[in-house]
Amino acid sequence: MAPKVLISDKLSEKAVAIFKTRGIEVDYQPDIGKDKDRLRAIIADYDGLAIRSATKVTEKLLAATDRLKVIGRAGIGVDNIDRAAASRQGIIVMNTPFGNMITTAEHAIAMMFAVARQIPEANASTQSGKWEKSRFMGVELSHKTLGVIGAGNIGGIVCDRGKGLNMRIIAYDPYLSEDKAKTMGVEKVELDELLSRADFITLHVPLTDQTDNILSRENLLKTKPGVRIINCARGGLIDEKALADLIISGHVAGAALDVFAEEPALDNHLFNLPNVVCTPHLGAATVEAQEKVALQIAEQMSDYLLTGAVTNAINMPSVTAEEAKIMAPWLKLVGNLGAFVGQMSDDPIKNIQILYDGAVTEMNIPALNSALMAGVLSSANPDVNMVSAPIIAAARGIHISTTNQDKSGVFEGYIKVTVITERFERSVAGTVFSDGKPRFIQIKGINIDAEIGEYMLYTANEDVPGIIGILGKTLGEGGVNIANFTLGREAEGGEAIGLLYLDAPVPAKVLDQLLQTGQFRQVKALAFPDSM
Numbered sequence: 001m002a003p004k005v006l007i008s009d010k011l012s013e014k015a016v017a018i019f020k021t022r023g024i025e026v027d028y029q030p031d032i033g034k035d036k037d038r039l040r041a042i043i044a045d046y047d048g049l050a051i052r053s054a055t056k057v058t059e060k061l062l063a064a065t066d067r068l069k070v071i072g073r074a075g076i077g078v079d080n081i082d083r084a085a086a087s088r089q090g091i092i093v094m095n096t097p098f099g100n101m102i103t104t105a106e107h108a109i110a111m112m113f114a115v116a117r118q119i120p121e122a123n124a125s126t127q128s129g130k131w132e133k134s135r136f137m138g139v140e141l142s143h144k145t146l147g148v149i150g151a152g153n154i155g156g157i158v159c160d161r162g163k164g165l166n167m168r169i170i171a172y173d174p175y176l177s178e179d180k181a182k183t184m185g186v187e188k189v190e191l192d193e194l195l196s197r198a199d200f201i202t203l204h205v206p207l208t209d210q211t212d213n214i215l216s217r218e219n220l221l222k223t224k225p226g227v228r229i230i231n232c233a234r235g236g237l238i239d240e241k242a243l244a245d246l247i248i249s250g251h252v253a254g255a256a257l258d259v260f261a262e263e264p265a266l267d268n269h270l271f272n273l274p275n276v277v278c279t280p281h282l283g284a285a286t287v288e289a290q291e292k293v294a295l296q297i298a299e300q301m302s303d304y305l306l307t308g309a310v311t312n313a314i315n316m317p318s319v320t321a322e323e324a325k326i327m328a329p330w331l332k333l334v335g336n337l338g339a340f341v342g343q344m345s346d347d348p349i350k351n352i353q354i355l356y357d358g359a360v361t362e363m364n365i366p367a368l369n370s371a372l373m374a375g376v377l378s379s380a381n382p383d384v385n386m387v388s389a390p391i392i393a394a395a396r397g398i399h400i401s402t403t404n405q406d407k408s409g410v411f412e413g414y415i416k417v418t419v420i421t422e423r424f425e426r427s428v429a430g431t432v433f434s435d436g437k438p439r440f441i442q443i444k445g446i447n448i449d450a451e452i453g454e455y456m457l458y459t460a461n462e463d464v465p466g467i468i469g470i471l472g473k474t475l476g477e478g479g480v481n482i483a484n485f486t487l488g489r490e491a492e493g494g495e496a497i498g499l500l501y502l503d504a505p506v507p508a509k510v511l512d513q514l515l516q517t518g519q520f521r522q523v524k525a526l527a528f529p530d531s532m
Helices: 013-021 036-045 083-088 101-117 119-127 153-164 178-184 191-197 240-249 287-307 321-344 365-377 388-395 467-477 508-516
Strands: 004-007 025-028 048-051 070-073 092-094 145-149 168-172 200-203 227-231 252-257 276-278 349-358 399-405 413-421 425-432 438-443 446-451 455-462 482-489 495-502 520-527
Touching: 004 013, 004 036, 013 025, 013 287, 048 287, 070 287, 083 092, 092 287, 101 119, 101 153, 101 200, 101 227, 101 252, 101 276, 101 287, 145 153, 145 191, 153 168, 153 178, 153 388, 168 191, 240 252, 321 349, 321 365, 321 413, 321 425, 321 438, 321 520, 349 365, 365 388, 365 399, 365 413, 438 495, 446 495, 455 467, 467 482, 467 495, 467 508, 508 520
Parallel strands: 004 025, 004 048, 048 070, 070 092, 145 168, 145 200, 200 227, 227 252, 252 276, 349 399
Antiparallel strands: 349 413, 413 425, 425 438, 438 446, 446 482, 455 495, 455 520, 482 495
């Protein structure tokens, strides 16, 4: 029986044709994504689900099917998919991470022009029969300072376009190295400096715990008087009420937003304010981009359903079906090693050195490298996958080197990752035991044997009596249960580390209480969602 795919959002007719040409039965119902009950009633009839942003793939929807094998998102954002629920059911989630880059960057530039010259208001005024030439006094972009928050793929294109407009480009991106900034021709600065210097500020970062409300009221007050702000990235990056207040006060000269904290944005503090340009999430809305991502997702889903090939998967490595059986636990391990060093590294990473030892050297090293980079970048970019990670890493000037060596220890194979920044060098090693479960076996040269869980706590301290008691008491009083506890030390009385596998995340106040004891050099909450 031929695989069957449901398209629940509007997609190009050419994408429908690709499915049919490849021998896949396709059911095109572009409005059913808005009807949750109807979609849930029929989802069990399909092997694949192709969507855009209107369809919400919830745990409740996925619970209604045991047939679905793949979800394809025509676009980059997968916020409308419960990836954890899909992973638990063995459903692959794919996206098209690079189809919208140019389109979104160009929309940001267009919005910058619109707010600089008050084009929407001037158009409305003129078409209403007025001729208010003196009312709409704009500003030039040339020789102005453009502050780019997030200089990755889309932000990098905006930097390039800004240079073409003869603007001075300053960029804030914790993952942008000085060498890469020089290559791009931009000046790397800290956030406060960008806020105080920029005439225009444009955001190009995903919405994460680190970027949520990055332009808070406090940060908006640090901006240069007369600044203009553009957001074509994600809603939630800006305190919209604070921005509205500062526009009314005159501190902010204008704003252009394509995304909002709540969408559809039917009402907002920024609506009907002077020199505020609002569009309904049009960053990817060009004929070229829509066509490109639709064709890409149709090809990717067809490949998987017909041959088992996985491309641009969010929750599964892009490896062949034969490799996956052998490599699955090692891919999970290397992703967790990457996630560990990524979460532990506050400074921009310059180099990553990967040592493969023993049996693992015979595996698909490029796939392992990609899985490692996806882990490293996952804390800053939750949408990163094995395909996009190497490109993002290269854009950030992260250099990767690998070394293979014959079996040199007690393990049949292991992987060691060393991260180098401007200030420090940190290493972590792991292996896969006979039970198929990954383990951390060494951190900073200290031997351990730590099971990896979704929620973990890392501690560093001097090897003195009472540390275990402090940890147990503080976590217990904070309502956090310890599932597993691993300790290691350099030598008696020397540096010691702990890795605790927990049943729930550690509240911030509990972390503060641990630090306030004065017994710990470092306390860090870690998350490994792909460990499950």
